[in-house]
Amino acid sequence: MxxxxxxxxxxxxxxxxxxxxxxxxxxxxxxxxxxxxxxxxxxxxxxxxxxxxxxxxxxxxxxxxxxxxxxxxxxxxxxxxxxxxxxSIDFKKPNSNRHWKIPVCYEGEFAQDLEWLSQKLNLSPKQVIEIHSRGLYWVCFIGFLPGFLYLDGLDSKLFFPRKNRPILKVPRGSVAIGGNQTGIYPEISPGGWHIIGKTPVVLFNPNKKPYCFAKSGDTLSFKAISIIEFKNIENKIIEGSFKLT
Amino acid sequence: MIEIINSGFYTSVQDKGRIGFKNFGVPISGAMDQQSFSWANRLLNNLTNSAVLEMSFKGPKICFHEDTFIAITGAFMDPKLNGFSLEMNKPIGIKKMDILQFGNAISGSRTYLSVLGGLQTQKILGSRSQFKGITTIERISKRTVIPIKKLSFNLFKGAVIKHTMMNFDKNILTAYEGPEFNLLPENIKHQLSFQKFHLSHLNNRMGYQLKEKITIKLPQIWTAPVLPGTVQCTPEGKLIILMQDAQVTGGYSRLLQLDDEAINCLAQKGTNDLLQFRIKKLT
CATH class of the missing domain: 3.30.1360.40 (Gyrase A; domain 2)
Structure with missing residues (x-):
């Protein structure tokens, strides 16, 4: 036995x-x-x-x-x-996972909780941006909302509990921190994470394959961009000439 | 086409749901009471996955702009065609400009209206089930126009099944032990099996919260896949039963898992209704 x-x-x-x-x-x-x-x-x-x-x-x-x-x-x-x-599986075989650089504007109205969160973390907003955009994140899986990536790899200096009261309308593309996680809201939705920036990138499009660019196992990093660059990328996305790398 | 004159409480187009897109975070959606949904299509000899209208608690008023056949199943909402009471659970011939009106649900909560050939709304990711962020329209509103198939033959060959009216009074839900069930002390297991629970007013296509709580501190789990019918327990002891539009993953303890028939039964319940679990082991 x-x-x-x-x-x-x-x-x-x-x-x-x-x-x-x-x-x-x-x-x-x-x-x-x-x-x-x-x-x-x-x-x-x-x-x-x-x-x-x-x-x-x-x-x-x-x-x-x-x-x-x-x-x-x-x-x-x-x-x-x-x-x-x-x-029967050879787990050592190299896989086809990709790396994605997500442009994020950490400024102005896009970053409604950045000041407040920085204070609570005893960091300057600049430091928060620096730490957040320096990190390498893993896409674990997609859940919660269509195109919502569960990311692993947030620096523990940025861990902070979620809001007690979720807000009703987190803007689409918001980049946020909640607990020991960071994520991007693919759609307007209620949410309790602290919003530190916004990406113009489309996370989910049900009308166009591959629907979501990322998949489990991919890696991802954030790249700080200005408001002008944000608008440029947004226009390119509308024209259909933007390619995420 | 059919035109919605007023929408009722919550009306949406539904079919079997979206299968195979969970890894993009897309919920299954689909008819809440799959049994009544499937009867509605079978009465018209429709394909099994044809889209129907799902009406909740109070039904809409509809104008038909062409001849067709329809069938109504599920909750009794006192349907009237041009002002005259209409029988449910059988095929009905419809003439251009007929007005179909539903009232409040008297027994059950959700009614299904099938139309010959199925509703022809936008199909996204293999399904016509309406869901925010997936289909352009997330639910039916006033003056929505829904395309239907042209009636191409006059001789009608439906009505192949006979069934007795569904009994919506049943309130025993068959449930299997969930992954965290064994973390529960005996008294809570006993409570889940023998207590009667009330459905709270927090009930929609995503999930149903129960009024009674259980007193227990359970550890948070690593976010993991869930299913419609998963009974979750929050850190405060609230019980939430996930339904068709629920998110595909969850981080709360999973105490029970309803079987499919129990989900159909629950889909016909409303606020304050009583429920009891009959817990079984799956082998």
Whole structure:
């Protein structure tokens, strides 16, 4: 019995939980990290390639939700299939992840909470901008709103609790800090994070592929731009001549 | 086409929903009561994913600008065609300039109106279900005009199913144990199984909050994927049941997961309605 338990703990690094007759939740028993994220999305791609029954797989910080079309597949079948696929993967293979430079204007009305937040953090607004735009961020997954990127990698000097009362209309493109996270609001929405800037970049367009430029596993950094540059990029986006790199 | 003269309380175009776009953060959407939705289409021999009108709590007033056939399923909203009471759950022939009017929901909360061939609104990411930021129109308002298919044959061949009126009084919801269920002490597990809960006024297509709280401190979890029917518990002990328009990931503990039939049942509930969970283990 003891031996078998040990075998199991060595066999797969995640637990398998049947959430719904047609959905299986895999949760890794470790803290989210970049290494784990790469493992999760590599595994996801392989499952999508090899299991035709799957209708969609959704990524979380340390989890995958697998949904399928057919009726109730047996847990044993899924367990053995998942094991075979997991152990056939070469996790060291280089992946096709990209890096994106997001232009952000950290000035004026675009940065409504910057002054206040800087004071609370005992930093100057300039320092906050410097630290925020120096960072390298990982796109963990997209959730909350269409095109809302969950980013990992915020400098702990910028950690600050969310607002007690969310505001009703955070402007589209707002770049904000909440808790230990930073993010970009893809649409006007209610939100409790502190707004420090705005990007003219479109995060989500349901009418144009690839809908959202970024995907899980990509990296991203912010580049400070002036209001004039902001307007220029905005015009180029309207003309269709802007290309994000 | 059909013209909306007034919109009712909350009316939107819905189908089965948007499948396969969760990794862009796009909710599934789709009809809240998938059972009534599917009956509405089957009564007209429509394709199973044809778009219908979903009406909540109070229905709209509609003018038809061409001949067609319709069917009405779900909650009873006392539908009237040109002022005369209309039967539900069967195909009805419609003439140009007919006026269809709905009242308040008397039993149940959501009514479905299917039209022969399905509503022909904008299809985005594989679905016509209306959702803010995805479809141009997020819900039906006064004077909205909805294109429908031209009636190309006169002989009508629908009405293939017979079913008894749905009973919306049922309030037992079958639920499976969620990933954090086992963190609960026995008394809370017992409470979830035996207490009756009231639906609060905070209920919409995204989720339903229950009035009664549970007293427990649960750890926040790492944001993870959720489904319609996931019963979440906030740090203050509030219980929130996610529905079709819910966001695709969540950071609250997941205590239970409703089965599909329970979601259909819940979709027909409204403020102050009583609910009870019947908790099952999934094997």
């Amino acid at each position: 003891h031996k078998k338990d040990k075998m199991n703990s060595f066999s797969l690094p995640f637990s398998i939980f049947k959430l719904h007759p047609k959905a299986l939740l895999l949760e890794w028993n470790q803290k989210p990290s970049q290494k784990l994220l790469i493992e999760i999305i590599t595994f996801k791609a392989e499952l999508e390639n090899k299991l035709k029954e799957i209708s969609q797989i959704t990524v979380g910080y340390h989890s995958l939700l697998i949904e399928w079309n057919k009726k109730n597949l047996s847990k044993d079948f899924l367990f053995s299939t998942l094991s075979i696929i997991y152990f």
